[in-house]
Amino acid sequence: MALEQEGVQLSEAQIAVHWKEEEYYFPPAKFIAQANMADPSVFERFSEQNFPECFREYAELLTWDKYWHTTLDSSKPPFWRWFVGGKLNACYNCVDRHLQKYRNKAAFIWVPEPEEEDTKVITYQELYIRVNEFAALLQDVCGLKAGDRITLHMPMVPELPVAMLACARLGVIHSVVFGGFSGQACGERMVDSGSHILVTIDAYSRNGELLDHKLKADQAVEYVEKNGVKVDKVLVWRRYPGKYSSPTPMVDGRDVFVDELLKNYRGASVAPVSMPAEAPLFLMYTSGTTARPKGCQHSTGGYLSYVAGTSKYYQDIHPEDTYWCFADIGWITGHSYIVYGPLALAATSVMYEGVPLYPDPGRPWRIAERLNVNIFHTAPTTIRMLRKAGPDEPSKYNYHFKHMTTVGEPIEPEVWRWYYHVVGKGEAVIVDTWWQTENGGFLGSTLPALHPMKPGSCGPGVLGVYPVIYDELGNEIPKGSGRAGNICIRNPWPGIMQTVWGQPERFVQIYYAKYCRNPQSTDWRDWPYFAGDGAVQAADGYFRILGRVDDVINVAGHRLGTKELESAALTVEEVAEAAAVPVMDELRGRAVEMYIALKPGYSPSQEIEDKVRGAIETIIGKIARPKNVWIVPDMPKTRSGKIMRRVVAGISNFMSPGDITTLANPEIVETIRTQVQAAKLSRGELPRQLSPQELEEIGRYGQVG
Ligand code: WTA
Numbered sequence: 001m002a003l004e005q006e007g008v009q010l011s012e013a014q015i016a017v018h019w020k021e022e023e024y025y026f027p028p029a030k031f032i033a034q035a036n037m038a039d040p041s042v043f044e045r046f047s048e049q050n051f052p053e054c055f056r057e058y059a060e061l062l063t064w065d066k067y068w069h070t071t072l073d074s075s076k077p078p079f080w081r082w083f084v085g086g087k088l089n090a091c092y093n094c095v096d097r098h099l100q101k102y103r104n105k106a107a108f109i110w111v112p113e114p115e116e117e118d119t120k121v122i123t124y125q126e127l128y129i130r131v132n133e134f135a136a137l138l139q140d141v142c143g144l145k146a147g148d149r150i151t152l153h154m155p156m157v158p159e160l161p162v163a164m165l166a167c168a169r170l171g172v173i174h175s176v177v178f179g180g181f182s183g184q185a186c187g188e189r190m191v192d193s194g195s196h197i198l199v200t201i202d203a204y205s206r207n208g209e210l211l212d213h214k215l216k217a218d219q220a221v222e223y224v225e226k227n228g229v230k231v232d233k234v235l236v237w238r239r240y241p242g243k244y245s246s247p248t249p250m251v252d253g254r255d256v257f258v259d260e261l262l263k264n265y266r267g268a269s270v271a272p273v274s275m276p277a278e279a280p281l282f283l284m285y286t287s288g289t290t291a292r293p294k295g296c297q298h299s300t301g302g303y304l305s306y307v308a309g310t311s312k313y314y315q316d317i318h319p320e321d322t323y324w325c326f327a328d329i330g331w332i333t334g335h336s337y338i339v340y341g342p343l344a345l346a347a348t349s350v351m352y353e354g355v356p357l358y359p360d361p362g363r364p365w366r367i368a369e370r371l372n373v374n375i376f377h378t379a380p381t382t383i384r385m386l387r388k389a390g391p392d393e394p395s396k397y398n399y400h401f402k403h404m405t406t407v408g409e410p411i412e413p414e415v416w417r418w419y420y421h422v423v424g425k426g427e428a429v430i431v432d433t434w435w436q437t438e439n440g441g442f443l444g445s446t447l448p449a450l451h452p453m454k455p456g457s458c459g460p461g462v463l464g465v466y467p468v469i470y471d472e473l474g475n476e477i478p479k480g481s482g483r484a485g486n487i488c489i490r491n492p493w494p495g496i497m498q499t500v501w502g503q504p505e506r507f508v509q510i511y512y513a514k515y516c517r518n519p520q521s522t523d524w525r526d527w528p529y530f531a532g533d534g535a536v537q538a539a540d541g542y543f544r545i546l547g548r549v550d551d552v553i554n555v556a557g558h559r560l561g562t563k564e565l566e567s568a569a570l571t572v573e574e575v576a577e578a579a580a581v582p583v584m585d586e587l588r589g590r591a592v593e594m595y596i597a598l599k600p601g602y603s604p605s606q607e608i609e610d611k612v613r614g615a616i617e618t619i620i621g622k623i624a625r626p627k628n629v630w631i632v633p634d635m636p637k638t639r640s641g642k643i644m645r646r647v648v649a650g651i652s653n654f655m656s657p658g659d660i661t662t663l664a665n666p667e668i669v670e671t672i673r674t675q676v677q678a679a680k681l682s683r684g685e686l687p688r689q690l691s692p693q694e695l696e697e698i699g700r701y702g703q704v705g
Contacts, residue, residue, distance in 0.1 A: 031402050031449060037450070052491075061309060062308060062344065067086055070084040082299065084278065086301050087276055088300065089300075095124060103123065104123050111352045112353050115359060151177060151198050151199070152200075175189060177189050180328075181621040184220070186217075189285050189293065190220060201213050218248060235261075236257055276301075277299065278498070281299060284296050294506060294510075297498045302440070303441075307336040315337065324368065325342075326376070329351075337405075352367060356386055361389035362397065369398050372399070376401050376405070376423070380589065381557050395425070400428075409589045410456065410547060411456060431446055432459065440494070444545070447459075458542070460543070467489050469488070487531050489528065492529070533549060565592060566578040568624075569615060578596050581701065583652045613626060637663060649698045
C-alpha cells in the first residue's frame with residue numbers, strides 16, 4: 001500500500017533516532033537589560049533544598065491581610081494546602097491596591113471585533129467602580145455570599161473580568177464557561193457546580209457576525225431545570241447597553257438586564273471579603289478520560305501567588321508594559337494570564353473580542369501597532385493561521401515586541417521560527433509555556449533572560465517545579481536517552497488545583513494513583529503528579545511535549561474528551577457505537593473524526609451524519625464539530641469487544657493500522673480503510689508525511705470501553 005507510512009510499529013527507541021535536535025536562540029541583550037529576573041541566583045533560591053519556602057517569593061508579591069504560618073501543609077496528600085493561616089482578597093490584590101499609584105492607568109484595553117467600533121479603555125479607577133457596583137448587585141439581587149457558586153457564560157467582553165473580580169471580592173466561587181460551548185455544556189457545568197445564577201450577554205461579534213448568545217442561556221437553564229436544579233436569575237449584559245441585540249425573548253421574573261439594574265448601584269461600594277488562602281477562588285471545567293467534565297478547583301492564596309510570580313518572571317510583565325494575551329478568558333490561560341496574573345502586577349492587559357483573521361490577517365498587527373503592545377501571548381493554532389493567511393503581514397506594521405509566548409499545544413519548529421523571525425522581528429524572546437487547566441500556571445518554560453530558547457521544546461521545569469519522566473512501571477527515563485514517557489511533577493506547587501469539585505476521589509485517582517509510592521505517606525516525595533502528557537527530555541534538560549496520553553484530543557488548543565464526543569454521538573437514535581479519533585490538521589493541530597456503527601435495520605445516510613454533527617454541536621459546542629463522520633459497517637474490536645481506536649486513527653491518518661492480529665474481526669480493517677481513504681482522496685484530503693511525534697501519538701491511541 002503505497003499510501004501508508006510505517007508508523008505504529010516504531011518502537012520508542014526507533015522514534016528517538018528520528019528526533020532532530022534544534023539549535024539554540026539566545027535572548028537579546030536589550031531584553032536582558034530590562035528583565036524582571038536576570039539574576040541566576042534565583043535558581044539556587046528555588047532549588048529543591050529550599051522547597052517549599054522558595055514560594056514565599058511569589059506570595060510576597062501579594063498584599064495579605066494576615067500572613068500565613070505554614071507555607072506548605074502536606075499532612076493529607078495529595079490535598080496540599082498552601083500558605084495556611086494566611087488571609088487575603090484576590091480582587092483587592094488585582095484592583096484596590098493599585099489605585100494609589102496607578103489609578104488612571106489602563107487596567108484593560110478592550111478591542112471590539114468590528115474595526116469601526118472604538119477601543120474601550122478601563123482604568124484601574126473605573127475597574128474599581130464597576131467591580132464594586134456589580135458586587136453590590138450580586139449581593140443584593142442574587143443574595144450571593146462567600147462560598148456560593150455562580151456560572152459566567154460569556155465571550156471576550158470586559159464585563160467578564162468585571163464579573164469575575166466582583167465574585168472574588170465577595171469570596172463567591174466563579175465558574176466561567178467558554179462562550180463557544182453550547183447551552184447544554186454550560187448547563188451541565190451549572191448542575192455540577194450547584195450554581196443557581198447564570199451571567200450571560202445578549203450577543204457578541206465573531207467573524208463579522210453578531211451572534212445570538214442569549215439563546216444558549218435559555219438552553220442551559222432548560223437543561224439545569226430538567227436535572228432538578230432551580231435557576232434563580234439570569235443576568236444579561238448587553239453588548240450595546242440600552243439596546244437588546246438578541247432575537248431570543250427575555251423571561252419575565254428570571255432574566256434581567258444588568259445595565260438597567262446597575263443604575264440602582266451607582267457608586268456602591270462593597271468591602272473586599274478577607275478570605276483564607278485556601279478558600280476556592282474559582283472552578284474551571286476541563287475534559288478527561290470520562291464523559292463528565294471535571295471542575296478543577298483553584299485556591300485564592302496559592303493560585304494568585306503562583307500566577308503573580310510566573311507573570312512577573314516568565315511573562316516579564318512590568319506595570320509599564322502593554323501586554324496582550326490573545327486567548328480566551330473562558331480557558332485557564334485567560335484566567336491566569338489575561339486577568340489574575342497581569343492585574344496582580346498592575347499591568348495593562350489587552351482583550352480582543354474577535355478572531356485572528358477578521359477582517360484580514362493584518363488585524364492582530366494593527367492592534368499591536370495601535371496600542372503599542374510589547375508583550376504578546378498566543379497559541380500555536382493562531383500562529384499557524386496567521387502564518388498561512390498572511391506570512392508577510394507583520395513587517396507592514398510598526399510594532400515591536402520584547403517578549404512573546406506560545407501555549408496550549410506543541411509548536412512545530414518551522415512555525416516557531418516564523419513566530420520568532422517574522423512576528424517577533426528577531427527582537428523578542430519567546431517562552432514556550434507548557435501547563436494545564438489543573439496547574440494554575442506554567443510548569444515548563446525557559447526563564448526568558450536566563451535560558452536560551454530551543455524551537456519545539458518548552459525548556460526545563462519552571463522555578464520550584466521539578467519534572468521527571470517515568471515509564472509505565474514508574475522507572476525514571478533519564479534525560480538524553482531519547483526515549484519518551486509520561487511526564488510527571490515530583491513536588492506540589494502553589495498553583496496546583498485543590499481537588500475535582502465534588503469528587504475528591506477522582507482527583508486522587510486521575511493525577512496521583514498511577515505513580516504514588518505509598519498511599520499512607522505524608523511525604524510529598526511519594527506523590528508525583530501525573531500530568532497525562534507524553535514527553536522526551538534532551539540531554540540539556542529541556543522537555544519536548546508530545547501531547548496527551550489519555551483519551552483527550554487537543555483541537556486548536558481546546559481539550560476534547562473522546563468519551564464526551566462518543567457519548568454525544570450515541571444520543572443519536574440510529575447510532576450503536578462511536579469512536580472519536582484525532583487527525584493531523586495543518587492549522588488546528590488536530591481535528592476530530594468520528595467513526596459510527598449503526599443499529600440493525602438502519603443504513604448509512606447523509607442525514608445520520610448530519611445528526612451526529614448536530615448532536616456534538618448541541619451537547620458540546622461548535623469547537624467540537626468533527627471534520628468527518630464515517631459510518632462504517634462495523635468497528636474493529638478486540639476479542640473482549642473493545643473498539644480499537646488506534647486502528648481507525650491509523651486509517652484516518654493514512655498510517656498503517658498497526659498490529660491487527662488480536663482483533664476479533666480483522667477483515668473489517670481493509671473494508672474501512674478502502675471506504676475512508678477513497679472518500680478522503682476524493683475530498684482532497686491527501687496523506688502527508690507525519691513527524692515522529694505525530695506517529696507516536698497515533699500509535700498509542702487507546703481503546704474505547
Ligand atoms: C497541551 C492549557 C505542548 C498539553 C494551558 C497539556 C502543550 C494540555 C503546551 C493542557 C505546550 C499545553 N507545548 N503542549 N507549551 N501547553 N499543552 O488544560 O497536552 O487547556 O496537557 O491548558 O495542552 O490543556 P489545557
